[in-house]
Amino acid sequence: MSIEQDVKEVIAQTLSVTPDEVALDATLAAGFSMDSTEFVDLRVALEKKFDLKFDANEVSKNSTPKDIIALVASKKGQS
Amino acid sequence: MKDIVITGMGVVAPPGIGKSVFWRHIRDGRSFISPITRFDASLYPSRIAGQIKELEPYSQNLSPRLLKKIDLFSHMALVASELALKDGNIDLGQFDLKRTGIFMGNAIGGWLFAETELRDLYLEGRDGVSPFMASAWFPAAPQGQISIYYGIKGYSKTLIADRAGSLMAIAYGARILERGKLDLVLAGGMEAPVTPYALLCCNTYGALSTNNNNHEAAYRPFDAKRDGFVIAEGAGIMTLERLEDARRRQAPVYAAIRGFQTNTDGYDRIKPEPNGTFLARAIEDVLKEAGFSKDSVDYICADGAATTDGDVSEARAIAKVFGKRAKEIPVSVPKAMFGNMLGAQGSVDVITTVLSMMHDTICPTINYENPDPACDLDCVGNKARHQPVKRALVISRGRGGINAVMALEKMWEPHKH
Numbered sequence: 001m002s003i004e005q006d007v008k009e010v011i012a013q014t015l016s017v018t019p020d021e022v023a024l025d026a027t028l029a030a031g032f033s034m035d036s037t038e039f040v041d042l043r044v045a046l047e048k049k050f051d052l053k054f055d056a057n058e059v060s061k062n063s064t065p066k067d068i069i070a071l072v073a074s075k076k077g078q079s
Numbered sequence: 080m081k082d083i084v085i086t087g088m089g090v091v092a093p094p095g096i097g098k099s100v101f102w103r104h105i106r107d108g109r110s111f112i113s114p115i116t117r118f119d120a121s122l123y124p125s126r127i128a129g130q131i132k133e134l135e136p137y138s139q140n141l142s143p144r145l146l147k148k149i150d151l152f153s154h155m156a157l158v159a160s161e162l163a164l165k166d167g168n169i170d171l172g173q174f175d176l177k178r179t180g181i182f183m184g185n186a187i188g189g190w191l192f193a194e195t196e197l198r199d200l201y202l203e204g205r206d207g208v209s210p211f212m213a214s215a216w217f218p219a220a221p222q223g224q225i226s227i228y229y230g231i232k233g234y235s236k237t238l239i240a241d242r243a244g245s246l247m248a249i250a251y252g253a254r255i256l257e258r259g260k261l262d263l264v265l266a267g268g269m270e271a272p273v274t275p276y277a278l279l280c281c282n283t284y285g286a287l288s289t290n291n292n293n294h295e296a297a298y299r300p301f302d303a304k305r306d307g308f309v310i311a312e313g314a315g316i317m318t319l320e321r322l323e324d325a326r327r328r329q330a331p332v333y334a335a336i337r338g339f340q341t342n343t344d345g346y347d348r349i350k351p352e353p354n355g356t357f358l359a360r361a362i363e364d365v366l367k368e369a370g371f372s373k374d375s376v377d378y379i380c381a382d383g384a385a386t387t388d389g390d391v392s393e394a395r396a397i398a399k400v401f402g403k404r405a406k407e408i409p410v411s412v413p414k415a416m417f418g419n420m421l422g423a424q425g426s427v428d429v430i431t432t433v434l435s436m437m438h439d440t441i442c443p444t445i446n447y448e449n450p451d452p453a454c455d456l457d458c459v460g461n462k463a464r465h466q467p468v469k470r471a472l473v474i475s476r477g478r479g480g481i482n483a484v485m486a487l488e489k490m491w492e493p494h495k496h
């Protein structure tokens with residue numbers, strides 16, 4: 001699985017939707033109506049999935065799935 | 080209490096979800112108690128319960144995204160609320176949501192969610208805990224979820240009073256309606272005690288039946304061979320309105336709440352005061368408030384704890400108030416069929432009593448085979464009794480000596496559309 005697929009999978013699980021429904025350019029707050037608790041849920045799920053640590057402001061309401069894919073790739077040294 | 084009426088009823092209970100199927104099953108006098116299957120309960124002294132097994136078909140309007148954030152007790156409350164609103168033919172778009180309130184009762188909160196998260200806290204540390212934990216487990220969570228789901232914004236409250244919580248919540252909501260602060264109230268209770276920790280607490284309380292091998296016969300109120308009650312999960316929620324408002328919108332009107340009184344024994348942490356002195360006082364007070372003469376009460380839906388202390392003190396309280404007539408008033412404990420829903424039980428007892436009024440039928444107390452001579456009552460045992468019920472009392476009691484009594488009067492006016 002690529003980082004992109006994995007990130008979409010984690011976001012999909014957080015939102016209880018299918019990965020195909022995760023639009024790469026939608027922001028978490030406006031596009032997916034995520035609330036503050038769901039940001040925490042997503043951040044923790046990403047940390048577990050990729051064995052990384054994120055600052056609270058690295059996954060925020062203005063983040064898009066594309067931003068998160070880039071962030072994970074960067075932290076994994078694959079950017 | 081003047082002209083506060085029940086206009087819609089939603090029930091989620093082991094015998095059935097929705098008032099029609101619930102009624103059809105409880106009037107037959109069957110048991111819905113079964114061995115606990117949600118987790119391995121084999122080492123618990125009491126390992127039987129009334130369990131909800133078919134919630135999903137009633138949850139089509141609740142998204143998976145919402146359900147992962149809430150505990151079972153909130154889930155059942157949302158289903159029961161929707162059923163009550165539909166039953167009352169209520170379109171919330173026609174109501175001022177700032178003048179709509181929610182009054183709920185439960186005893187223990189949402190432990191199915193909380194327990195697994197606490198386990199993860201100790202196993203995995205801080206990051207192992209779901210961020211939804213904080214908003215999922217606490218006793219007012221169902222109130223919050225109902226308010227968010229429907230956009231309800233009026234005066235609301237959650238009451239915790241052990242097994243008397245939801246009866247108190249209904250009364251509280253009725254009084255706020257009476258004062259004119261609200262136009263519509265959703266009232267009732269929910270409980271989800273079939274979890275490893277909650278079951279442990281219920282067991283250590285020492286009032287549960289351990290007749291696991293004969294589970295259908297385990298809960299036997301007022302029977303000399305009783306050994307405690309059986310827990311159950313479920314929810315009972317109703318809509319309350321002022322009679323004139325209900326009539327204006329041509330709503331179904333089931334019954335009026337004529338009075339409610341509560342007091343405390345001030346006696347013991349677990350046991351009730353043995354002579355039922357303060358329960359008797361609560362009954363006297365509620366009769367006075369309701370304007371019911373002692374001759375006019377034609378049914379009592381008893382607490383029926385199926386402990387010697389509970390049953391005998393309750394019977395003594397009824398005898399103290401009604402004298403010789405105590406043996407002529409039909410008393411029953413329909414929850415012996417499906418278990419005691421703790422904080423949700425009072426509201427389910429109210430729904431059961433209202434259904435008895437509608438159908439001129441008193442639901443039975445199953446397993447009433449060896450009448451306890453210390454409880455000299457007209458206990459309707461094993462088979463339903465066809466008899467009109469116009470005025471009834473519902474009794475809920477809780478640990479710490481809580482006594483609560485509600486007076487109901489039949490007001491059956493069908494939906495007119």
